[in-house]
Amino acid sequence: MASRGTHIAGVVARRLAAAALRSAFGLRGRGVWRRESATAWRLAFEELGPAFIKLGQLISVRPDEFSDELVAEMQSMQDAVPALPAPEIRAVIRSEFGREPEDLWDGFEDEPIASASIAQVHRARLKRAYRPVWGEELPAGARVAVKVIRPGAAEAIRADVAVARRLAERAVRLGLVKRFDPVALLDEFAESVERELDMRVEGRFADRFAFDFRDDPVVQAPRIVWPLTGRRVLTMEFIEGWRLTEVDAVLAEGVDFYGLAVHGAEAFMRQVFVYGRYHADLHPANVFVTPENRIAYLDFGIVGYLTPEERYNITQVMAALVYRDPDRALAYSEKLGVHVPPEKVPAVRAELGKLLDALARPGEAADEQSSFAHFGYGFLRLLGRHGIEIPSGYGMLIKSLATVEGCSRMLYPDIDIIGTTQPFTTRVLARALADPAVLRERLPEAVRAALRVLVA
Amino acid sequence: MTDDVMRFFAAWLLTHETADEGVKAAIRRGQEAGLEGMGGGPDAFVDGLAAMIEEEKEKLKAELIARAKGEAPASEERPDPAIEELRFEVSALRGRLESIETKLDAIVRRLGGE
Numbered sequence: 001m002a003s004r005g006t007h008i009a010g011v012v013a014r015r016l017a018a019a020a021l022r023s024a025f026g027l028r029g030r031g032v033w034r035r036e037s038a039t040a041w042r043l044a045f046e047e048l049g050p051a052f053i054k055l056g057q058l059i060s061v062r063p064d065e066f067s068d069e070l071v072a073e074m075q076s077m078q079d080a081v082p083a084l085p086a087p088e089i090r091a092v093i094r095s096e097f098g099r100e101p102e103d104l105w106d107g108f109e110d111e112p113i114a115s116a117s118i119a120q121v122h123r124a125r126l127k128r129a130y131r132p133v134w135g136e137e138l139p140a141g142a143r144v145a146v147k148v149i150r151p152g153a154a155e156a157i158r159a160d161v162a163v164a165r166r167l168a169e170r171a172v173r174l175g176l177v178k179r180f181d182p183v184a185l186l187d188e189f190a191e192s193v194e195r196e197l198d199m200r201v202e203g204r205f206a207d208r209f210a211f212d213f214r215d216d217p218v219v220q221a222p223r224i225v226w227p228l229t230g231r232r233v234l235t236m237e238f239i240e241g242w243r244l245t246e247v248d249a250v251l252a253e254g255v256d257f258y259g260l261a262v263h264g265a266e267a268f269m270r271q272v273f274v275y276g277r278y279h280a281d282l283h284p285a286n287v288f289v290t291p292e293n294r295i296a297y298l299d300f301g302i303v304g305y306l307t308p309e310e311r312y313n314i315t316q317v318m319a320a321l322v323y324r325d326p327d328r329a330l331a332y333s334e335k336l337g338v339h340v341p342p343e344k345v346p347a348v349r350a351e352l353g354k355l356l357d358a359l360a361r362p363g364e365a366a367d368e369q370s371s372f373a374h375f376g377y378g379f380l381r382l383l384g385r386h387g388i389e390i391p392s393g394y395g396m397l398i399k400s401l402a403t404v405e406g407c408s409r410m411l412y413p414d415i416d417i418i419g420t421t422q423p424f425t426t427r428v429l430a431r432a433l434a435d436p437a438v439l440r441e442r443l444p445e446a447v448r449a450a451l452r453v454l455v456a
Numbered sequence: 457m458t459d460d461v462m463r464f465f466a467a468w469l470l471t472h473e474t475a476d477e478g479v480k481a482a483i484r485r486g487q488e489a490g491l492e493g494m495g496g497g498p499d500a501f502v503d504g505l506a507a508m509i510e511e512e513k514e515k516l517k518a519e520l521i522a523r524a525k526g527e528a529p530a531s532e533e534r535p536d537p538a539i540e541e542l543r544f545e546v547s548a549l550r551g552r553l554e555s556i557e558t559k560l561d562a563i564v565r566r567l568g569g570e
Contacts (some may be wrong), residue, residue, distance in 0.1 A: 153498040195478050200555060207551065211544045226551035323500040426504050433554035 005163050009019060011047050015040035038069035042077050050117035050153050051160035053077060054193055058185070069081065071377070081117055086110035089120065089148050096230045104228055105235075109165035118153050118301070122146045123238060132223035132237075133207040134214065143238035144225060147199060154197045161190045164166070186382060196301040199234035205277070205300040206236065212275050218260070219267045220296040239296045244410045255293055261412035264295050265420050268404040273315045273428045276306035280401045284410055310336060315428050321375065324356045324420040337391030344386050351382050371409075372417060373402035481505035 019040035023033040045052040057068055060074035089112075095103050097213070101108035105124035114121040126142045140146075165440045168182035195201050203224040212218040220239065228235035264287065271278035279286075281302035288296040306314065320329035326349050330340060340348050355378045359370050376398035383390055408415045432438060503549025 060567060096562065097558060098565035133551045134544060200552075203551075204548065207544075207548055214540075222552065226554040229555050230559055230562075323504060325501065328501075422504060423508060426501070426508055429501075430505055430508075 004159060005167075007326050008048060008160075008163065012041075012044045015044040015047075034067060034069045038067065038073040041070060045074075047075060049081075049156060049160070050150075051157040053117045054157070055164070055189060056194075058189055068381075081115055082148055083115040085113045088151050089122065092148050092151050092232055092246060093146075096233045097228075099148075100444055105403070106141065106145070107143065117150075117201075118157075119364070122148065126225065130225050130227070132210075132225070134210045135223050138223055138225065138237060139249050143240075144228075144235050145222070145238045146228075147202075147236070149197060150234040151197065154208050156195070157193055158190075161193070165190075176388065195303075198231050199229060200231060201260075201303075202300045202380040203229050205303050209271075209279070209300065210278070211299065212271070212277075213267065216267070220265050220290065220294045221300075222296070222298065224317055227318040239288055239290065239298065240292035241288035241294075241296055244287050244289070244407055255289055257412045258415070260289060260293070260295055261326060261408040261415045262420050264411065265404055265408045265415070265417060266424055267295065267297075268401075268422065269318075269424050269428075272304075272306065272401075273311060273318070273425065274309040276308065278304045278306075278378055280304035282407060284407055287407055289411070312432055315425055315432065318421065319425045319429055321356065321359065322425055323420050324359070326352045326356055329356070336394060338349075338383060338388060338394065340383075340386070342381070344388070348382065348386055348388075355379060355382070371402075372405040376402050479506060483510045486510075 018031070019036035025034045025037045034097075042056065045056040046174060054073040056077045060071055060077070066074075078303055089110075093099075093104070095171050097104060097417060101124070104127070106127050108124040109122050111124050112120040122145075124144050124146050126140055126144055129140045129142075130138045132138060165183060165186050168186055172181070172183060203226070206221045206224055209221040210223065213221070222236035222239055225235040225237075242315070268278065268282070279297055279300060279302075281299060282297075285299065286299045288298060290296055313332045316332035317329055317336070320332065329352060330345065332347060334340065355375050359372075359375050365405055380390060382399060408417060408420075433442070482503045483506045486503035486505070487510070
């Protein structure tokens with residue numbers, strides 16, 4: 001553990017020294033140093049491997065704790081690593097199924113089509129037809145994607161988390177970190193990564209997603225082949241199409257970009273506001289546009305869950321955003337665990353009002369300053385400035401909403417995101433208010449209010 | 457007595473008319489705000505909701521007219537959500553069992569090879 005600790009310290013020191021040199025030891029200005037050091041941290045994390053790449057993803061949703069430069073760098077962190085040689089991947093498959101890839105699939109390709117810190121993906125074909133949990137049968141010979149956990153990835157992550165946890169405990173004992181609990185953050189991180197290391201969890205969510213969107217012919221998730229799936233190997237339908245990062249390639253293919261952008265945003269809102277379970281690792285490489293004009297969601301490794309109460313409160317916060325209602329935003333954020341001390345409410349409310357005013361109006365295309373992302377990260381920063389703790393999950397949700405906006409804008413830059421969100425949240429809230437339990441709670445107050453108006 | 461009844465219905469009509477005008481004003485504000493941006497606050501939400509209810513009303517009106525003319529499409533038979541949910545749960549369970557069976561086969565094969 002000590003040698004790994006030394007290695008980590010060595011990599012960070014080397015990268016920071018190079019950044020110091022590039023910024024002439026800070027003589028080129030503070031801004032240059034901040035940018036260079038943020039890049040150095042990102043490169044160090046990429047070099048240190050899976051645990052740090054995942055940790056970087058966590059930092060990327062905490063603008064309240066870390067500098068803007070660092071958050072931006074961590075958001076741009078690439079989770080792409082050189083592919084492992086085929087024999088190592090084949091060994092994982094053998095250990096998982098006790099058979100050679102050729103006995104399990106036809107045409108298993110040794111050359112991976114994607115390689116990330118935790119897993120790499122290979123193409124193959126089904127030997128025999130399979131009836132998935134939901135959706136039509138996959139015929140024999142259907143192309144599949146075989147996702148295999150990289151050997152040693154789990155052990156390396158666990159070891160790094162243990163080192164980081166020890167360092168965090170020491171930092172807490174020395175009083176170096178006061179505003180948030182790094183040990184709790186690491187425990188939450190470890191739990192999330194453990195889930196990601198079990199391919200069956202991802203498969204189950206993909207099935208659930210396909211079921212949730214069974215009435216929507218535009219939204220698609222890969223069908224899972226369970227007899228060829230285990231803890232470390234996931235076999236799923238291979239989806240043909242283009243990543244959002246490759247949308248230029250589809251320009252000539254007659255795809256309805258506006259329709260897909262709006263539908264993609266609505267599909268995400270449906271996950272959050274209606275089902276309370278959502279794809280929490282959305283980025284342009286995980287969303288495909290298919291030649292049939294459909295949106296396919298891939299990689300369900302990180303999933304967010306919300307209780308019905310959280311779901312309702314988040315819908316209210318969203319309604320506050322689209323209707324520019326700072327009081328509603330604060331009241332329901334409070335219910336989500338954002339406790340603003342009474343003496344700080346006026347200042348926070350005023351600053352929140354400014355952020356809301358900057359948001360695009362319905363009918364307007366959002367630019368950088370009037371986007372959800374600008375609002376969301378601005379709100380997190382505002383809370384951080386006032387020393388208000390942000391509950392876990394809140395940052396992840398804001399990042400996810402910002403990513404949905406980013407993905408939609410990637411498909412159609414002039415999308416009116418507020419105009420898309422407004423009818424959806426209004427409808428969901430109206431449905432929630434029609435709940436007999438809510439009506440019973442609200443009716444006496446409504447009658448009193450009506451009487452007050454009548455007798456005034 | 458006649459005057460009382462007349463007065464009662466006049467009051468009823470007046471209330472109805474005022475409420476109707478209020479709703480129409482809310483719909484108008486909601487529709488205008490939809491184009492030009494929201495002023496903010498809870499009233500904006502109520503206006504937005506009113507505008508959407510108006511849209512729904514227009515849809516319903518068109519549907520009723522079409523139905524009266526015999527043009528309405530046959531209502532789709534949607535499966536019972538509870539049965540669909542159950543079907544999914546059973547199917548998901550099958551998936552889990554298939555995965556476990558594969559694991560079991562692998563263990564048996566490994567033990568057989570030892």
